[in-house]
Each structure stands twice: as C-alpha cells, then as structure tokens.
Amino acid sequence: MLTPADQAFLDRLRAEGVEVGEAEPRYLEEPRGRWPGRAAGVARPHSTEEVARVLRAAAAERVAVVPYGGGTGLVGGQVKGEGPLPLVLSLERMTALRAIDPQSLVVEAGATLQSVQEAAQTVGRLFPLTIAAQGTAQIGGCLSTNAGGVHVLRYGNARALCLGIEAVLADGTVWNGLTRLRKDNTGYDLRDLLIGAEGTLGVITAAALRLFEPPAVTGLAFFALPSPAAAVALLGLAQGRFAGCVSAFELISRQGLSFLREVGPEVHMPFAEDPDWMVLIELGLPAGMDAEAAFVELFEAAEDLVLDAVIAQSGAQAAQMWELRESLPLANRRIGAISSHDISVPVAAIPDFVAEAGAMLAAMGDFRINCFGHVGDGNLHYNVFPAPGRNRSEYDAQKDAVKTAVHDLVVRGYNGSVSAEHGIGRLKVGDLERYADPAKLMMMRSIKTALDPLGILNPGAVLRG
C-alpha cells in the first residue's frame, strides 16, 4: 500500500538537499483540461544523484512519484487525480547539454525538444523529432512517451532516435546506459523498455540522441488529391522515386480546411478552391538534385492521381505551408471534438479504413469528421465533431459509443492501434485492457512488478494502479 506524501516527507527531501516547492497549478493541469491532478509538492532535483535521493526516500516511505516533463502529454500520464497524494518529480532543473559530437549528443531530461534541435544545429546537424509542442515538451517526456510527429516516416519515432539513456530506478539505483553506439548487442534492450513506459518503470534523467546530416536539398509542396486512396498511391510513387528521401507526408482533408476558415487561425490557403484532400510533402534530397524539378516529375508521374500542386518557392512559403498543417489541432480545439482518436493502421489499409469509419459514423448520427495526419507512417488523427450549428454537449450520450465504435473498427477490423503516438497515460488504461493481447498485459504486469515492486512509479498510468 502506498502512503500519502506529507509535509514530513517533503521536509525529509529538503533536508537531503533537494529543492521542493508547492504543487502549483501548472503541475496539476493537462492540455485538454480533463483531469485535475493532486500532489503534496514538487521536487525539482538538479542532478541525477538528487533524483536518486528522491526515489530512495519515496521507496523507503512508499510514496507515489509522478515524473513530470513539459506537461504537454495528451493522455494524462503526467497528472494523478486519485489515490494517495503523490510527489511530482519535475526534471526542469536538469537541462545540461553534457556532450555533443557530429553523430550524437548527450542531454539531460529537462531540456526542451527545441533546445536539442538548436544544439544540433550549432554543429551543423539535425535532430529530426518534430512535434507541435516542441518548445515546451522536454526530452525526458518525449522519450518516456516515445513521441512521434511529422518526421517518423523518414527518421522513426523518439525510440529510434535514442542511442542510450540514463535512468533512476524505483529503488533509487542509477542506471548509466548512456551508450552512444549504433550497434550494441550486450544484453536485453532495457533502453527501449524504459522509452515509452511513461515513467512507470524508471525516471529517465539523460539521453544520448542520434544526430543526422541535414539533407543537402529540401523542398515542400502541397498536392491536391481526390481521395485517401490517391494519397496512399502517391506516397508509393514518391517512395519509389525518392526512396528514403521523403521526410514528411501529411494528409489534410477538406473538413480541416473548412474548420480553419470557420474558426481560424487564419492561414494561407494554397489552392483557390479547397480540394477534397491534400498532402503536404517534404523532400530531403542529395546534393545535385533540384527539389522543384523533383516535385514536377512526381506530379507528372502521378497523372490522374493528382488534381493540382503548389511548390514552395521560398523559406517563407514553406513556413506558411507548415503553419497550415500545424494550425489544424488548434482549429479542432476551437470547434470542439466529440471524440478524438490517435490511431494507426497499416498504410495500405488507410483508404478502406477512412471509407468504412465514415460510413459507420454516418449511420450513427450527424457528425463532421476531420481526419488528418501522418499518412506516411499510417498514423491518422481521426477526430469526430458536431454537425454545423450544434454543440458537442448535445452529443454527450453518444460520445462513448463513438469512441468505442472507432476503436473497435481500428483494432478488430484493421489490426490497428488505438494509441499510435500519444501513449496510454491514464486516459487509455481501459482501452489497453480491452484491446491488448492478454499475454502482453501479463508480461507488462510481470515487468512492472519486477522493476517497481512497491508500485511507486507513476501509479495508475499505463497499468491500473
């Protein structure tokens, strides 16, 4: 059984030299405002050794610890609203760049993703993880949630970009796994186990991250398309011509453009008339190639698949194009979703899934659907909204049915995932139980018990506490 954190516990931490503050509201809120968190206080260690002290004390007194990064997670992994009062463990004081060379850097968990991108740029390199929240999201959180984003197609998710980690385990033991090697087959892959474990198996305190040579030539374009099937076919053509050099391939629907026109933010629309579908394609090509010519050749090769195209002629135009893509979530929030789904299916199945899900929801009620996202890696944000003029509160009775219908279709109809990139947190614990293979859940529980026998690490996240 866990013990609530109390003033005596906080004082013990202070006596051990750990900075401990009030649990200010910013540590207890999450971006979608669904749950209020509770905590006795916030520890802000300045070093790995201080994190170890916090966890040793928490283990000794059986106090729950909620690791906290930038707080941008969308599934409530960072806020605990129920059960014995926890301690929040914020990594914000640990932001040091410990080392950097052309192939890798080592950074502490509290550094923001953007600061890591900038550090890479100082040595002429690229750290390709790109998510909307990168100015606030911290590397520790990006790794703990295995963050995805728009460049997974080319570079992989956070897990694929990480060479090694340093972590503090549930009993306060420090694991130095900060290898900077591409190839290392010395024992079990504990790095990938802690990455994506959302702070339930250990607290990541630092990471060695891969750096890449930025492509010599880059280009960006919108292609207007008649259908998701055309998008998948165009992706195949692009991969065939530019294998490995397609950096991003993002789907946008007419509904998404309508939302932007309806509630903003105001962005530059690329086509005079909104197409039914469009894709934003980023190419990163070898020296000697011409990005515009490459897009023109792709357009010609695509023949009837493509209705129109706009190629960015400047950095400013490219920024406008990304701005449109990145404004979609804000427009969605302004409209107000009935149910949002961060799903993935095999890429080839996207057209059938979009058609079948649309027909299924049309039979259930009067909805608008904004389906957008990372076609290149099969990850769609499939979000369901009220019909024009109606309020989402009118749909309260249908909300759970919509979510369950979409998730059932994703998993049972298409062998897909109900959390492609956001993780389980506290929001999807029930979904995991509903859809996961029983053997997987059994293994997960065994590993949780083996590595955190007292259950103090982020209890209630991923697995029921």
Add this chain to the structure above:
Amino acid sequence: MLTPADQAFLDRLRAEGVEVGEAEPRYLEEPRGRWPGRAAGVARPHSTEEVARVLRAAAAERVAVVPYGGGTGLVGGQVKGEGPLPLVLSLERMTALRAIDPQSLVVEAGATLQSVQEAAQTVGRLFPLTIAAQGTAQIGGCLSTNAGGVHVLRYGNARALCLGIEAVLADGTVWNGLTRLRKDNTGYDLRDLLIGAEGTLGVITAAALRLFEPPAVTGLAFFALPSPAAAVALLGLAQGRFAGCVSAFELISRQGLSFLREVGPEVHMPFAEDPDWMVLIELGLPAGMDAEAAFVELFEAAEDLVLDAVIAQSGAQAAQMWELRESLPLANRRIGAISSHDISVPVAAIPDFVAEAGAMLAAMGDFRINCFGHVGDGNLHYNVFPAPGRNRSEYDAQKDAVKTAVHDLVVRGYNGSVSAEHGIGRLKVGDLERYADPAKLMMMRSIKTALDPLGILNPGAVLRG
C-alpha cells in the same frame, strides 16, 4: 532446479503430436567449433500451437529448452554443453509466409533470411537486412540475436526492421504481437525486449517485417584511403552530400587484402597496388541521379582524403566488389585468429581507437591485425592474428590477455561495446558481467526471473544459468 530431458519426456512430446528427432550433430555444433552441445533430442514443431505444447511440457517437467534457428550464431547461443540435458527446439518446420503487402510481410521464424529477401523482391520491395550467413540464418534467429550486417548504417539492425512478433513464453502462453504498424504506443515495448534476448525470454515464432522501396539508382565503389581518419572524414562528406542515401560504408585494411592474397579465396583486387585502407561505398539514390557522377563528385570533394577510386560499371563488377568484402571472414578463418573482437565505438572515435589498440598490441607481442567492417555504424571486427610464419597455438598463453586488453580499451577507453552485433550467447557471459553497468545486470536478472521463473529458456545464454 532443472530436470534432464529424457526419453519419457520426448515420448510425451511425441504423444502430443510434436515431431521429435535425434539430436544429430548439426544441432550440436557451432560455426567456430569451440563447444560441443548436448541434447536429449530435437523437437521440430510445425505450428505456433505445437511450440506452445513443447513449452508447456517443458515448464511442467522443468526441462531446459534451447531454441535453434539456422545455427549460424558466433557466440554459442545455440549450443548448451553443460548442465541438465536440454531439448533443442528447432523452428525449421515453420517457414510459411503468412502475409505480404507493399509495406510489410509476416513470416514464420524458420524461414531463412534469404527467402525473406526473395519474398520481398516478388512484390518489388527490399528487405535490407544483409549478413554473410543469410542463406542459412533464419529470421527467428536474426531477430533473437538482433542481427546487424552491412546495411545497418542506412536501415538499422534487425530490431529496427521488425514491426511485430509472435512468441511463445516460458509457460507456453502465446503472445500475438504481430502488429504491422510503424507507430503503436500501446504499452511497454515487449517486441524490442524479446528481440536480442537470444531465446532466454520467449521463443519468437513469427514476425512482421518492414519492407522498403528499393532505391531507384544504386552504385558501388571502392575508395583507396591513407587512414581510418580519412575513412571517417569521407563518411562525413558522403553523408553530407547524400544524407540518408549511403547504404553501406565498409572498411578494409591492407592486412585484409594481404590475407586474401596469402590464403584466398581468390578475388578481384580493385587497385594495382594495395592501399593501406579502402572503403566499399554503396549509394542508393533517388530517380534522376547518376551514381557514377555522384561518386565522381564525392571523389573531387574529398580532395586529399582519397588516393584512388574504382566505380562499378556493371552488376558483375559490383558483385565482384561485394565478393571481396564478403571473403574477408573466410580468409581470416584460414589464417586463424588468436582473438576476434566484434566491437563498436562512436564513429568519431574510430581513428583514435585503431591507433591506440594497434600501439597497445604492438607492445604486447608480434601480431598481425585485421581491422575491418562497418565503419558507418561504428562496428569494427578487430581481429588479432599470428605474425607471418607463426601458428596461433604459439600464442595460447597470450590469448586471454589480448582479448581482455582490447575489450578493456573498447569499454573503458572509448565507451564502446564488446558485442556490437553478434550478441552474448555463452561466449561473452563473462564479458557482460565484467563490463555491464550493475543496474543493467540487476534489471536483466529481474526481467528474466519475471518472464521465465523456472529458468527453462536457453539457460546459460546471456545470463549465467
């Protein structure tokens, strides 16, 4: 405590419909001939359900099970010579290609790597894992050992090429984790935990593997170089120009060429005079590029780094070039190594490591060193041989000291790995204990106990039994 497998146990398996045969010599030998294995018999299940039956019976009777793939592993993970007599579990009957689409295929564990490469080709795709033993090595073994090879630089190791696995756990439970998704953040990464676990946490019975579009344009060339430092600098130039399109970058030393001249096999030598060092560079470029022109531009950009270059003018020439590279291990075996080291260090550290290791060994005795391999991902095969005219048996007294000196330098001097791609098996259990972070070993043991509490899965491999 484990119980030796006996005839009664084999008869029980037969009664349950499992094919069980004699433990023929081929199941008890390993390529380097260091250890003889022992086994009561060999089970050859035809289905995942039959694998489950074998493990349920083994768990019930506490019999050790040694999973067996193609038998090509170089660290003895597939042969158990000590302790209670085990059952060998060969996946050779499970070779079905269960599904294939343009993005992925699902194949059973006993299929050879080459058959998977060929299946990918039938749909115009590439499965890029490439190792010398691919005609014999099975996919289950490639995953269980997280195989590497010459294309890791571009495509990653076996783990990075696998989307999902099906496995049978120590108690006979079947885990269906055959997702075909690029992005799936639903819970702990058990796939990557079982991959590389060398059959000690579960038996992989099938895998969903990523397929790639083959590059539109490919080219191959040898560049002659004065030093490892020039190789690393040239790699940087190549990555800068062709980011992401350098498919292989393999180092070869004058010593390696001398061995080929001395003991064969006879291969075509690219340069009239053997250079001190050379690299084999494979480019896979977008449509519209010219591989020869790309190599010429790289040669010109490299200026003094490069002494000479030969660009393959035909598929036949390219095959000759790969043949030279792939003949190096055979020449090494004919010379007879005193000590072989499958090591990795950060790429930038390669020149210093090669210089320091060479000086260290020169001070220890009269050796020849053949250092070759995957410069692009930091993985060198650093092998130490007798001086000309001497036999390796003359060095028996120095063998352990050489190994320890090289490994100590790799780990303590360069934060490198003593098993970059071959794994731990039984050969390197002591190395893992010597060099691994204690917290890592503690976690590994906890996980082993959690997932295989009776210790029946490949006991003695990776962790001491």
